[in-house]
Amino acid sequence: MPTRVLLCDAPDGLAQLQYALMRTGASLEIEVVTDGFRAVEVSTRTRPDIVVAEIGLDGLSGAELVRRLLASVPEASVICYSEADSPLVAAEMLRAGASAYVLKDDGPDAVFRAMRGVIAGNVSLSPSVAGHLAERLTHESNHRADLEAALSELSEQLEYLTTAKADFLANVSHELRTPVTVAKGLAYVLQKGGVPEDEQDEFMTQLGAALDKLMMLIDELLTIADLDRGTLALEASDVDVAPILHHVADEVARRYPNIEIVREIPQTLDAAADLVRFAEIVRQLLENGCRYSPEGSSVLLKGKTMDEGVVVSVTDRGDGMHRALVTKAFDEPFTAGEEILRKERAGVGIGLHTARQLVLQHGGILWADPVPAGGTRVSFVIPAHRGDRVTTPPELGVPEAPATIRTEPQRSASASSS
Numbered sequence: 001m002p003t004r005v006l007l008c009d010a011p012d013g014l015a016q017l018q019y020a021l022m023r024t025g026a027s028l029e030i031e032v033v034t035d036g037f038r039a040v041e042v043s044t045r046t047r048p049d050i051v052v053a054e055i056g057l058d059g060l061s062g063a064e065l066v067r068r069l070l071a072s073v074p075e076a077s078v079i080c081y082s083e084a085d086s087p088l089v090a091a092e093m094l095r096a097g098a099s100a101y102v103l104k105d106d107g108p109d110a111v112f113r114a115m116r117g118v119i120a121g122n123v124s125l126s127p128s129v130a131g132h133l134a135e136r137l138t139h140e141s142n143h144r145a146d147l148e149a150a151l152s153e154l155s156e157q158l159e160y161l162t163t164a165k166a167d168f169l170a171n172v173s174h175e176l177r178t179p180v181t182v183a184k185g186l187a188y189v190l191q192k193g194g195v196p197e198d199e200q201d202e203f204m205t206q207l208g209a210a211l212d213k214l215m216m217l218i219d220e221l222l223t224i225a226d227l228d229r230g231t232l233a234l235e236a237s238d239v240d241v242a243p244i245l246h247h248v249a250d251e252v253a254r255r256y257p258n259i260e261i262v263r264e265i266p267q268t269l270d271a272a273a274d275l276v277r278f279a280e281i282v283r284q285l286l287e288n289g290c291r292y293s294p295e296g297s298s299v300l301l302k303g304k305t306m307d308e309g310v311v312v313s314v315t316d317r318g319d320g321m322h323r324a325l326v327t328k329a330f331d332e333p334f335t336a337g338e339e340i341l342r343k344e345r346a347g348v349g350i351g352l353h354t355a356r357q358l359v360l361q362h363g364g365i366l367w368a369d370p371v372p373a374g375g376t377r378v379s380f381v382i383p384a385h386r387g388d389r390v391t392t393p394p395e396l397g398v399p400e401a402p403a404t405i406r407t408e409p410q411r412s413a414s415a416s417s418s
Contacts, residue, residue, distance in 0.1 A: 002027040003119070006048040008039040009081065013054060013104070017081075020108030036060030036068075044072040050115055052079045055093065063096035070097045077118040081111060087133040090125065100124035176217060182210040234274040234361050238385055241278055241310065242269040245303055248282045256290040260298040269303050271310040272386040277358050282312060284355040285378050289316035293375070305384060309364065313379035315371060355380070 005028050007017050014032045021028055031046055033039045037060050039053060051069050055062050066078050077099040082089065090101040100114040103126040110126065117124035125133065186207040189195060195203065242265050249261045271278070282301075289299040293316045300315040355378075359366040364382035371377055 002029045003050065003115075004029045004046060004048040005031070005115070006039060006043055006046065006051045007032045008034070008036065008051065008053040008057070010034060010054065010057065013081075016108045017052065017111060021112060024112050026112070036065045039065070040068045040072050043069055043076065047073055048076055050077050050079060050118065052081050052111055052115075055080045055082050055089075056084065063092050066093055066096040066098050079111065079114050079118065079124070085126075085128055085132070087129055087136050090129045090133060094123070101129055102126050103128055176214065179210040179213040179217075183207055183214070186210070234277055236272050236274050236362065236386060238270060238272055239275060240268050241271045241273055241275070242266060242303065244275060244279050245269070245282060245301060245312070248279050248286060249301055252283060252286040252290060255287075258295040259290040259293055261286065261290070262298050262300045264300065264302040264304075266304065269305060269310060270384060272383045273310075273362060277361070278382075281355045281358050281380065282314075284352070285312075285314040285380075288352065288378070289314045289318075292316055292318035294318075306381070309381045309383045311379060311381045313377050315375060315377040317375040352378070 003026070005021070007014055007030060009017060009032075011034060014034070018030060018032065021030065031042055031048065033042050034057075036053070036057055039051065040060065043051060051073070053065060053069065055065060060068065066080065069076065069078050078097065079100040079102060080090075080093045080098045081102050081104060082093075083104050085103055085105070093101055099118040100123065102110050102114050102124070105128070106126050114124040186203050190200065190203055190207075245265050246263065249263055253259075253261050286299065286301060293299055297317040299317070300313075302315070303310065303312045305311075356366045359380045359382065362382040364380055366378070366380040368376055368378045
């Protein structure tokens, strides 16, 4: 029994299709029409087995043509014959119910091959369209994998941020509670009266120290906030920073009377610096060194001028801290050197991070090295003059990237963040 075929195309296209199908010698009954509406009408009357339709004709066309043809003859197979070399168009036609999508560039013979395929129950695609479609599917698959990986990473970051927030609140609460409790207790005692005059002076000194500690913590938190927002602006000028080093050393020495701060500072030390922020860098590093050095030991504060700029280093005699924690302290604020719930030393964990960020703001670099005799040397270099670019001093062994930590497996850095 011959296969009933309905061809729908412009006159020139119909002539080529008819000729190609006749040459095959297959048993076919062929009807031809030149527009989509006529194709639906004839299909309803003749009930063709296969409809070959150009989907780009005026009038009824595209996916709507395919749907209307199948609505009139559900058992028919529709082969789309098109000039559109697009996987999106092909996908749209297949979604509408077409059994094949053949490009006119493939020639009329490709239509007959598609007819044999759909009679066998297969879906047929032009090789070009199939290639594009496979490429797009591969891209979509890879994109989905990338999205899943990104989603997994975001989930991990969210979990980390949730944990970091909890740690931050616990850490800051721990640090704020101490000076507040001290200040509150002293104020209560002084309010009650009856305290000898010499003890009053001592109480007032302790109260002032507690309030200073509280203000210092608040200032540190505000500095971190400004750095994170990118709103912190330095007022750098060419200044002598030697007096600042001495001033900060005196200030820290008063808070750590059992630690000797040894100074190797030249008479003058010219640098391009914001004095307030420079002092903050040195104070953070000195506080760290004193905090993690045993009582009765010393911390060395050293400053010198080199070709690369002004180099300042703080060397402590601590027992050491895990190298991964030192790296984290440089990169992330609120990284304490101990577990928060059993901390023995004060500090909210922002010292090294703050110092590194402020050094970078000065156009410098900061790094840490283990000391063979024990402890850690944390150093930084900033320009000696405005406009200078800091280069890595080779004799210092500074890492190429800012704030990279070089440690030996047997001796980890002891510096932590304050």
